[in-house]
Amino acid sequence: MRPPDAQAAGMALDLALIRAAHDRIRSRIHRTPVLTSARLDEACGGRLFFKCENFQKAGAFKARGATNAVFALDDATAARGVATHSSGNHAAALARAARLRGITAHIVMPSNSAKAKVRAVEGYGGKLTFCEPTQAARESTCARVVAETGATMIHPFENEAVMAGQGTATIELFEDAPDLDFILCPVGGGGLLGGTAIAAKALRPGIRVIATEPAGAGDTARSFLAGKIIPLEHAETIADGLRTTIGAPNFALARAHVDDVVTVSEEAIVAAMRTIWETLKIVIEPSAAVPYAAILERKVEVTGKRVGLIFTGGNVDLDALPWLRQP
Amino acid sequence: MRPPDAQAAGMALDLALIRAAHDRIRSRIHRTPVLTSARLDEACGGRLFFKCENFQKAGAFKARGATNAVFALDDATAARGVATHSSGNHAAALARAARLRGITAHIVMPSNSAKAKVRAVEGYGGKLTFCEPTQAARESTCARVVAETGATMIHPFENEAVMAGQGTATIELFEDAPDLDFILCPVGGGGLLGGTAIAAKALRPGIRVIATEPAGAGDTARSFLAGKIIPLEHAETIADGLRTTIGAPNFALARAHVDDVVTVSEEAIVAAMRTIWETLKIVIEPSAAVPYAAILERKVEVTGKRVGLIFTGGNVDLDALPWLRQP
Numbered sequence: 001m002r003p004p005d006a007q008a009a010g011m012a013l014d015l016a017l018i019r020a021a022h023d024r025i026r027s028r029i030h031r032t033p034v035l036t037s038a039r040l041d042e043a044c045g046g047r048l049f050f051k052c053e054n055f056q057k058a059g060a061f062k063a064r065g066a067t068n069a070v071f072a073l074d075d076a077t078a079a080r081g082v083a084t085h086s087s088g089n090h091a092a093a094l095a096r097a098a099r100l101r102g103i104t105a106h107i108v109m110p111s112n113s114a115k116a117k118v119r120a121v122e123g124y125g126g127k128l129t130f131c132e133p134t135q136a137a138r139e140s141t142c143a144r145v146v147a148e149t150g151a152t153m154i155h156p157f158e159n160e161a162v163m164a165g166q167g168t169a170t171i172e173l174f175e176d177a178p179d180l181d182f183i184l185c186p187v188g189g190g191g192l193l194g195g196t197a198i199a200a201k202a203l204r205p206g207i208r209v210i211a212t213e214p215a216g217a218g219d220t221a222r223s224f225l226a227g228k229i230i231p232l233e234h235a236e237t238i239a240d241g242l243r244t245t246i247g248a249p250n251f252a253l254a255r256a257h258v259d260d261v262v263t264v265s266e267e268a269i270v271a272a273m274r275t276i277w278e279t280l281k282i283v284i285e286p287s288a289a290v291p292y293a294a295i296l297e298r299k300v301e302v303t304g305k306r307v308g309l310i311f312t313g314g315n316v317d318l319d320a321l322p323w324l325r326q327p
Numbered sequence: 328m329r330p331p332d333a334q335a336a337g338m339a340l341d342l343a344l345i346r347a348a349h350d351r352i353r354s355r356i357h358r359t360p361v362l363t364s365a366r367l368d369e370a371c372g373g374r375l376f377f378k379c380e381n382f383q384k385a386g387a388f389k390a391r392g393a394t395n396a397v398f399a400l401d402d403a404t405a406a407r408g409v410a411t412h413s414s415g416n417h418a419a420a421l422a423r424a425a426r427l428r429g430i431t432a433h434i435v436m437p438s439n440s441a442k443a444k445v446r447a448v449e450g451y452g453g454k455l456t457f458c459e460p461t462q463a464a465r466e467s468t469c470a471r472v473v474a475e476t477g478a479t480m481i482h483p484f485e486n487e488a489v490m491a492g493q494g495t496a497t498i499e500l501f502e503d504a505p506d507l508d509f510i511l512c513p514v515g516g517g518g519l520l521g522g523t524a525i526a527a528k529a530l531r532p533g534i535r536v537i538a539t540e541p542a543g544a545g546d547t548a549r550s551f552l553a554g555k556i557i558p559l560e561h562a563e564t565i566a567d568g569l570r571t572t573i574g575a576p577n578f579a580l581a582r583a584h585v586d587d588v589v590t591v592s593e594e595a596i597v598a599a600m601r602t603i604w605e606t607l608k609i610v611i612e613p614s615a616a617v618p619y620a621a622i623l624e625r626k627v628e629v630t631g632k633r634v635g636l637i638f639t640g641g642n643v644d645l646d647a648l649p650w651l652r653q654p
Binding site: 033054055059274277278280281282283284314318319321323324 | 360381382386601604605607608609610611641645646648650651
């Protein structure tokens with residue numbers, strides 16, 4: 001039975017929707033590689049399979065969900081454009097998907113957004129509207145843009161088509177790394193987690209799906225324990241993609257399909273990020289390092305296990321690397 | 328006709344030797360990917376194919392040459408071990424190859440070598456001897472080790488088996504990216520350049536082979552003009568793998584098979600390295616960025632051309648990134 005929250009949110013996400021999303025977006029995204037490392041396997045005693053969404057179009061898995069949401073629209077609806085508010089990877093991903101379809105993406109960004117993020121949206125031809133850097137201003141500004149333009153709001157995670165798109169990474173991961181015992185996935189708003197959990201449990205019912213979260217933005221772990229969403233009042237983590245309270249439909253899916261939520265320290269996130277850069281020679285962003293941080297801190301016992309981890313993105317400010325910050 | 332220097336050095340490097348090297352090492356190294364980027368192609372007007380030896384075993388193409396040299400030895404010779412003096416990637420690569428064969432690698436390193444490089448050699452079980460940080464001390468210490476142990480000296484670039492191994496990267500690059508118009512290769516001692524040029528011209532006679540070099544260590548460019556080796560008196564470049572005068576047999580091969588040598592500024596090397604990290608989301612070392620720096624500085628006209636570039640390695644000190652240094 002579907003849990004009540006998910007019903008309330010009208011979420012009918014299942015493997016068929018995720019497969020349909022994959023067919024829809026396959027030619028419009030990268031098939032990202034799955035990397036392995038004998039050295040990292042030796043260090044933890046398990047076998048690790050890293051799904052490298054840092055190599056994805058626009059630098060993050062968000063391209064999957066945004067592309068699916070944009071290309072799932074009928075022509076008349078699509079012609080009025082799409083809109084979102086985001087200061088992160090979803091904004092660039094939506095702008096890119098809209099350009100691919102030849103429609104307008106209206107992107108509302110806080111006035112204090114990082115310049116690199118603004119440039120990324122502009123680079124994909126997104127139409128920017130700036131607002132005060134508050135959640136209320138973001139929502140009201142976006143609502144106004146939607147009202148004025150008739151654009152379809154594409155929420156970064158409380159959206160079924162977005163979640164279906166994010167779940168496609170797991171389909172590919174399983175093709176390249178069968179027989180996984182665990183899948184470790186970062187959780188912020190829960191878009192990736194929802195898609196991942198549905199896909200993983202449908203394809204391999206015995207797998208354990210573990211959400212990983214910075215302790216400094218540990219709302220999902222707390223909410224899991226409480227059995228209801230306990231919103232983040234204050235997020236303190238370098239994992240900028242995860243400074244979000246989990247969405248209601250996402251939480252409902254997580255309760256139904258996620259086996260555990262573990263939290264990690266900031267020190268472990270930085271150490272994990274640096275180890276991945278040094279060992280795998282790839283650039284991942286702090287949020288992407290959270291699942292490996294959980295292994296470093298032994299929050300998940302992986303000895304003898306086959307473990308899939310999703311590297312969510314690679315968009316980093318190279319002028320502000322966390323291991324170089326003054327204490 | 329083989330040029331006189333190459334004859335003098337006894338170099339008979341040809342495609343058959345490089346193919347034999349490939350057969351010998353294939354199962355002992357990574358088949359590294361060739362990456363492309365629509366964004367970087369747009370920026371330069373050509374089509375770029377990046378052979379990612381930063382993902383190679385021990386983090387650099389040096390694994391190819393060292394592995395070939397070690398496994399080409401007959402059993403009796405191999406049993407006495409191998410030796411080299413190096414403060415860089417060749418040392419780790421040789422230690423790794425020796426461990427694979429179950430023999431001892433004697434590595435002479437200057438006492439001021441970077442700790443990470445020392446740890447890498449130790450990690451592969453290399454037997455370290457430290458010496459004063461001068462070229463004379465390196466050579467005399469290594470000669471003593473060879474005399475005492477009977478180990479075979481494996482020079483980092485003035486060695487036919489090493490060069491044959493380095494040339495195998497080009498065989499793979501051509502398989503993944505046929506019909507190249509150019510191949511751009513960094514030059515330090517000239518081991519990679521020698522193998523690359525022989526393989527490239529044999530497989531595709533019309534290709535242009537371009538050596539790329541930091542202006543601050545521009546001995547090969549000057550030597551090319553002068554028609555004889557003009558040794559580096561002083562190298563000033565962040566491309567630490569290229570602070571070496573080209574070897575005599577390497578120079579002879581370069582004169583016979585390399586079409587041009589271009590030099591690049593330090594600013595271009597740093598900009599190239601950063602652009603590659605940001606755009607491709609991979610970690611490359613400064614030496615590896617030199618060919619792309621040549622494109623950034625328009626030292627090679629690539630409009631409409633298909634261009635292969637070799638990313639030589641990914642071993643970087645993440646605490647000392649060049650774009651973060653104080654001026």
